[in-house]
Structure formats: structure tokens, C-alpha cells
Amino acid sequence: MADHLLLGIDTGGTYTDAVLYSETAGVVARAKALTTRHDLSVGISGAVEAVLAEAKAPVSTIGLVSLSTTLATNALVEGQGGRAGLVMIGFAPEDLKRDGLADALGNDPVLFLPGGHNVHGTETQLDMSALDEALPLLAETVSSFAVAGYFAVRNPAHEERVRARIREVSHLPVTCSHELSSKLGGPRRALTTLLNARLVSMIDRLIGSCEDYLKRRGIDVPMMVVRGDGALISAAEARLRPIETILSGPAASLVGARHLTGLDSAVVSDIGGTTTDVAVLDGGRPKLDADGAVVGGYRTMVEAVAMRTFGLGGDSEVRIDDRGLKAKIDLGPRRFMPLSLASALHPETVLPVLERQVRAPHAGRHDGRFAVRTGVPERLASGLLPQEQALYEKIGPTPLPLDGLLATTLQKATLDRLVARGLVHICGITPSDAMHVLGGQGQWDAAAARLGLELAARTKDGTGRPIAESPEDLARLIVDRLTRQSSDVILSACLADDGAGSIDPTVSASVHRALHRVPGIVQFRIALDRPLVGLGASAPVYYPAIAEMLGAESNIPTDAGVANAVGAVVGQVRTAVTVFVTMPDEGIFIVGGAGESARFIDENEAFALAKERAMTAALHAARANGADEPVVTLTEDIDAPEVEGRRKLMEARFTATASGRPRIAEAQ
Structure with missing residues (x-):
């Protein structure tokens, strides 16, 4: 019999990854496609088609499909989701004031019914007359229902009776609180149930469109979805309990890290273009957030990985502060389009401008920076102020140098607002460009990266001297800064896990002396008690130095760039x-x-x-x-x-x- 291939799919913020995995041979093929926010199935099909082409494997060898997704997390963070009707059994209106329930409910309808149980499961008689009266109209105005009963975790009978009545009249999806958690705390359980009900139709569309695509390709096999704690659930169960898929992506990366390295205990750090995610692996399992996952500002009763996210990545903005006697370099939290990538996409535009700026006798304020539209649909640009609209119209799909775009300081602030709205990218030097200059990366245009760093190196510090003697010198300064900032964020996460979150590595003189091995009569040392696993496509070029600074063993698996998709199938x-x-x-x-x-x-x-x-x-x-x-x-x-x-x-x-x-x- 042919060896089974397992298809893992991860929809991240920028890319959708796909891997074909064999339980005997490991990762057989891997591919990426841009995530398509307006219709995730487009990005999924792009990644899957690419991975099938790379493997040259017939679809008949695929035995399982597993999906990890950030869709539920993004929806709750952005306040999206369907309108849900909340039915509270045995609760009073003042209970809405607890655990942020009233805030989460907003303008969605809520009904209070007499009933519920006590801590021993003894019932107060249920009266559904208010429900029977309201249901016909409610069913026309909501897309789903959430039902929460007093002490339903001890006796779910009333929730089940109400659910049966709602389904009989409305035929809409119904979530009961006892299905999501066995923990006490009625209002927070009601909040979790409400959020789940809002997500039902959205996750249903995602899974449905994914299943439709797979069936069209003749891939008619079981489909799983990664839960926020790293475990797998069937697609059918994920449709009923979509809230359990919040933090699915980070959980999948931890499961992937465990599988790819074989380590039971590790600190796992995943560097992307925009962010670094840090979490702890303990006893072979991801450490979970003991109080329930916080998403969109609400603390839920969903068990999910304890993950900390920082605005630091390979495409972070390089910020040079030249006001002191010695210039300082900081990275992030904004993401730039690297000059090397901008030039690879638009060689006829970017390189000539950089060459002109390098030839100029004096450095310009906006040297080495461009603006380009992000390509989002025009409707997302509605509601711009007149000055924002005017500037936006000047910027097109081809990078435009800022020295020709911005005439005043006020225009710079206007441009920043367009960037914050997600309408415009700034192109400029990033750690990715520094790595192109040093030879650590080479997928884009190294010539543009070098010119960009040459321009930035001419910046003068408080003594009137250039901040670096060559592009290579500046590149080393940038990569050194990424090493230190990455060490700081990893330490912050680990110290918080140890209950020592009051220690701030970015300002602690003791931590600075330890990380940089400062000589002295008193020697400070820092070490992690477990290996540091580096994930992300750029992990091999950054993490050996980061692990060395932290006194940790470095472990960068071969498939570090697709760990999420691997985690989706091996869980x-x-x-x-x-x-x-x-x-x-x-x-x-x-x-x-x-x-x-x-x-x-x-x-x-x-x-x-x-x-x-x-x-x-x-x-x-x-x-x-x-x-x-x-x-x-x-x-x-x-x-x-x-x-x-x-x-x-x-x-x-x-x-x-x-x-x-x-x-x-x-x-x-």
C-alpha cells in the first residue's frame, strides 16, 4: 500500500503555508502563497496547488487534511462576527456587568429566563414562555444563538431544553455554555458562548470553502482543525465550537517545533516579517494560559497557548536616532517593505532612484525611502480627509521616492496615517536588507539593499561623523541590534513565565552586563534552562547569535519556515x-x-x-x-x-x- 501523505495548511497574516508530510519520510514538499483576506480559499488553493506540483504526488495518496488558522482570532480582535441572541437561564440583568459581558454583547439581543440549577445540580423550575414569545421575531434578526444556564456545568438539562426549542422554531445554530467549558463562573462562560456563536457562520464559510476546493480536486478525506491548545478537532466540531480555534496558528507552531526537534522542554521563538512570537514548551506540551485566552480584550474560558507577541521581525523599520554623541539604532514596531524586495518587484523604479541619491553631494532627509500602495480594495480607502486623499492619489502601485512626494513635515504625518490605515507601505532599509548585504539572505535584490545601507551610513551623529564607515559596518550594527532586541523579548516572556515580569531587560543594567559579558570584578551571567528553538523562514540567519547571547543551546529545525503547517498534521x-x-x-x-x-x-x-x-x-x-x-x-x-x-x-x-x-x- 502506498505511504499516506498528510496535507497541512496554515493561514497566517501574510502567507498561507502548505506541507505534504509522510509519517515515514517527514516533510515531502512545502509551498507558500499570499493569504487572501477577502476569500481565504483562494490563498489555500494557491498554496495547495503549489505543494502538489512540487511533490508530483497524486491526490489519491493524501489521507488527511489539517488546517490551522488565525481567522477566529482576527475576527474577535477586529470586532467582526455575526449577530447573536443570548439566552440567560437563572441569571439577573446585573450579571451582564461582570467579566465584560455587557460590553461584548453590545446591541445584540438578550433574554432572561427563570430556571437554572444550584451547585449540587438541583433545579429551579424553568419557564420558557418569554422565549416562546420572542423567538419568531428573534429568528429573523440574528444568525445564531448562545445559551448560558446558571450552574449548567453541574446540570445541563435546562440549556439542552432551551436549545431544542430554539432549533425547533428557528433552525439556527445554537451554542450551549456547558459544551465549551466545565469551569464555574457563569458570566465568563456566557461571554465565551456569545463569542462562539458569533464566529459560527464565519468558520463555517472557511471550512466549507476549503472542503469544496478539496472535493473539486478529488481529495475526499477527513479534515481536522488545530485548537488553541494545540490539539486537533474534526472540522465538524470546529464548526460547532469555532472559539476553540483562537490562537490556533501559534499552537500549531509549538506542536510543529516539538515534532521537528523532538524536544520536550524548550523556549520557542517564531520570527516573521512583522512580529516575534515567544512561548514555552514544557513536558512535551505547550504551556497554556491558566486563566483562559485573552482575545479582542476579553478573557475567555478557552484553553489556549500562553503566547507573547512583540513588534519585531525581519522586515522591521530601522530607526536611527542621531541626536546623541553616538547614534542609536532601534527596530520596529512598524513593518517596512525591504528595499531589496521593492527593487526585486520594481527594478526599473527603485535602483535608479537609489543610485541618484548616492551620487548626490549631500544626504537628503528622505533618502532610501519610498511609498507604494498596499493593493487593498478601493472601498477600504473611504472616509479619508482631503489632505489624506490628495496624498493617496499621488501614490500608486509603483514605489514613489519620498524626496519627491513629501514637501512639508505635515505631509509626513499624513503619510503615517495612510500607513496606519493599511493603505500604503513604506519601503526602506530593514534587517532583511542588512542580511542581503552580509550574504545571509539572497532571495531579493542585494544591490538595492547595499545602496540603501550606503545612504543610511552617511547619517552623521552628534560629533559630526558618519554613523558607519561602510554598508557592511551598518549591516552588522543592525543585525547586532536585532540580536539584542530579540534577546530582550525572549527574556521578557520567560521572566513573565517565571513570575518575575517586573524585571525589564531593556532597562536593567544587570541584564545588559550579563548579555554583553561586560568584564568586571562582579560577573553577571544569564542562561536559559532549556534550548531555544528558532522558527520562521529567517530563523537560521538570526537565531544562532540570539541563542549564544542568551546562554542557550540553539535548535533550528530544517523545516523551521513551515513549522505551523507541520504542527497542523502531526498533532x-x-x-x-x-x-x-x-x-x-x-x-x-x-x-x-x-x-x-x-x-x-x-x-x-x-x-x-x-x-x-x-x-x-x-x-x-x-x-x-x-x-x-x-x-x-x-x-x-x-x-x-x-x-x-x-x-x-x-x-x-x-x-x-x-x-x-x-x-x-x-x-x-
Whole structure:
């Protein structure tokens, strides 16, 4: 039988990556295409077609497709999503003031119904008359519903009855809070459920368009989606619980790093063009945000990787401060289009201008900088002020030198606003250009990079001397600065993880002495207790020096540039279910969670049912999520202190975790 190929797809902010992966041979082929924000399926099809062409493999050998995406995260950050109706069972209107729920709700409708349960799963009678009255009209004005019941994690019966009624009348998607989290905290669970309901139609469109494309290509196999904690769920489950895919991309990169390096413990740093993402791998698993993922300013109950993002990348703006006796170089947080890339795309425009500026006897304020439209649809340029519109009309799809575009300081501020709106790119020198001068990179136009750095090197510091003697000298200064700033952001993330976030590496004299090995009677040293894994297409040229500065072992896997897409296909399906046992009265034991509440007078019988329920539900959920042969483990946490010499059960929690590899279609 032919070896299965697994197709991994990652839709990032700039590029969509695709890999074909073999469980025996590793990465067989890799490809990139520009992400198409208006229709993600276009970028996906571009990347998949390219990877299939590179591998020269028939589609019949593909046995699994897995997708990691930033779509849900971007939607929540940008305040997008459908209109959802929120139904609160057993809550009062003042509960909306907690956990940012009212703010998140905005103008979406909310209904309050009598009902709900207490901590032991005992019900208050449910009254659905207000729902029956409102449903016919509500169903015409929302795209989905969110249902949150008081203590529904202990007894979901009321949520399930309300869901059945809404589906019967409206035929719209319904999310229940007990399906998303077993944690207590009703308002935050309601918030998470509301956000999930808003995302349902959006993720449904993405997965649907991806599935349609795959079917057109004859790739009719199971499709998985990466969850925010790095585990895989079936596309069908992702459609029901899209909120679980927030931070899917960063989670996939960590899973990919673990797989490509074989390391159980590591600091993982992923450098892109615009940002650096830093996270910690512990015990073979990504460290999760213990309090729930924060996205779009709201803290949810979704388990997701603890990832810190910094505005520093290979295409960061190089900022030269020449006001002091010695000039200072800083990078970011803005992204520039590298001169080497701009010239590769527009050689007839960029190089002649740079050559003219180099020949000029005096340095100009805007030497080595150009403006070019980003190419977004015209409708996104609506609402510009007259001076913004006038400047925007002068800028076209071909880079225009700033020395001919800007006549006044006010125009510079106007240009910055156009950049902030995402309408215009500034082209200028970046670390990528420095690497082209030093020979570390060569995919674009090194001649333009060299001219750009030659112009910048003529900048004079406070003593009247040029800040660098040659383009190579300036390139080394820029790369040294990227090494230090990268070390700072990695240290910041690790110190925060250690609970020492008050130490700021950028201003600490002790950290400076340690990183630069400053000699002295007192020696300062810094070291990471685990290897530094560098990811991203440019990781091989930057991370060896960064790891050395941090006193860490450097590990840059061969496929560092497509780690996200690899992580999408090598992950495991993993589901956890918690069942509780409480004692409301002496000798009475209530089992809650994963079904209706059950009452016992024998603690051992209650515990036995709780364990069986948790394990059965976890296995069922893992299979529903696409696991082939899931294995289940059980942990228990029993809170039963001695009170006046007698043991009193406060609460017992039994958590079953089922995990396994996803089902793979048979190769033809």
C-alpha cells in the first residue's frame, strides 16, 4: 500500500503555508502563497496547488487534511462576527456587568429566563414562555444563538431544553455554555458562548470553502482543525465550537517545533516579517494560559497557548536616532517593505532612484525611502480627509521616492496615517536588507539593499561623523541590534513565565552586563534552562547569535519556515471531561456533569459512577473529534478535609482525558 501523505495548511497574516508530510519520510514538499483576506480559499488553493506540483504526488495518496488558522482570532480582535441572541437561564440583568459581558454583547439581543440549577445540580423550575414569545421575531434578526444556564456545568438539562426549542422554531445554530467549558463562573462562560456563536457562520464559510476546493480536486478525506491548545478537532466540531480555534496558528507552531526537534522542554521563538512570537514548551506540551485566552480584550474560558507577541521581525523599520554623541539604532514596531524586495518587484523604479541619491553631494532627509500602495480594495480607502486623499492619489502601485512626494513635515504625518490605515507601505532599509548585504539572505535584490545601507551610513551623529564607515559596518550594527532586541523579548516572556515580569531587560543594567559579558570584578551571567528553538523562514540567519547571547543551546529545525503547517498534521486529538461529586447534606452524594444529576447515599458508588461517566464521555468526545483509537487516562482531585475529627467531602473532581491520532483515509 502506498505511504499516506498528510496535507497541512496554515493561514497566517501574510502567507498561507502548505506541507505534504509522510509519517515515514517527514516533510515531502512545502509551498507558500499570499493569504487572501477577502476569500481565504483562494490563498489555500494557491498554496495547495503549489505543494502538489512540487511533490508530483497524486491526490489519491493524501489521507488527511489539517488546517490551522488565525481567522477566529482576527475576527474577535477586529470586532467582526455575526449577530447573536443570548439566552440567560437563572441569571439577573446585573450579571451582564461582570467579566465584560455587557460590553461584548453590545446591541445584540438578550433574554432572561427563570430556571437554572444550584451547585449540587438541583433545579429551579424553568419557564420558557418569554422565549416562546420572542423567538419568531428573534429568528429573523440574528444568525445564531448562545445559551448560558446558571450552574449548567453541574446540570445541563435546562440549556439542552432551551436549545431544542430554539432549533425547533428557528433552525439556527445554537451554542450551549456547558459544551465549551466545565469551569464555574457563569458570566465568563456566557461571554465565551456569545463569542462562539458569533464566529459560527464565519468558520463555517472557511471550512466549507476549503472542503469544496478539496472535493473539486478529488481529495475526499477527513479534515481536522488545530485548537488553541494545540490539539486537533474534526472540522465538524470546529464548526460547532469555532472559539476553540483562537490562537490556533501559534499552537500549531509549538506542536510543529516539538515534532521537528523532538524536544520536550524548550523556549520557542517564531520570527516573521512583522512580529516575534515567544512561548514555552514544557513536558512535551505547550504551556497554556491558566486563566483562559485573552482575545479582542476579553478573557475567555478557552484553553489556549500562553503566547507573547512583540513588534519585531525581519522586515522591521530601522530607526536611527542621531541626536546623541553616538547614534542609536532601534527596530520596529512598524513593518517596512525591504528595499531589496521593492527593487526585486520594481527594478526599473527603485535602483535608479537609489543610485541618484548616492551620487548626490549631500544626504537628503528622505533618502532610501519610498511609498507604494498596499493593493487593498478601493472601498477600504473611504472616509479619508482631503489632505489624506490628495496624498493617496499621488501614490500608486509603483514605489514613489519620498524626496519627491513629501514637501512639508505635515505631509509626513499624513503619510503615517495612510500607513496606519493599511493603505500604503513604506519601503526602506530593514534587517532583511542588512542580511542581503552580509550574504545571509539572497532571495531579493542585494544591490538595492547595499545602496540603501550606503545612504543610511552617511547619517552623521552628534560629533559630526558618519554613523558607519561602510554598508557592511551598518549591516552588522543592525543585525547586532536585532540580536539584542530579540534577546530582550525572549527574556521578557520567560521572566513573565517565571513570575518575575517586573524585571525589564531593556532597562536593567544587570541584564545588559550579563548579555554583553561586560568584564568586571562582579560577573553577571544569564542562561536559559532549556534550548531555544528558532522558527520562521529567517530563523537560521538570526537565531544562532540570539541563542549564544542568551546562554542557550540553539535548535533550528530544517523545516523551521513551515513549522505551523507541520504542527497542523502531526498533532493529537485530545478531549477532557470533568464529573463532580458533592455532598449537600450528611450522607447524600450528588454526581454532576456529563449528564443528568444522580443522587447516592454511598460515596463509593457515587465515585464509581463519576469515573465511569467521565471516561465514557471523554472517549465519545474524542471519537466525535476524529480520533482513531483513543486512549483514556483519569485523574482525581478530592477535597475532603477533617472537620471536628470527621471527614467531610466538599467536592471531588474526576477528569478523564482521551487522546489519539486522527483517522486517516486509506491510500488508493
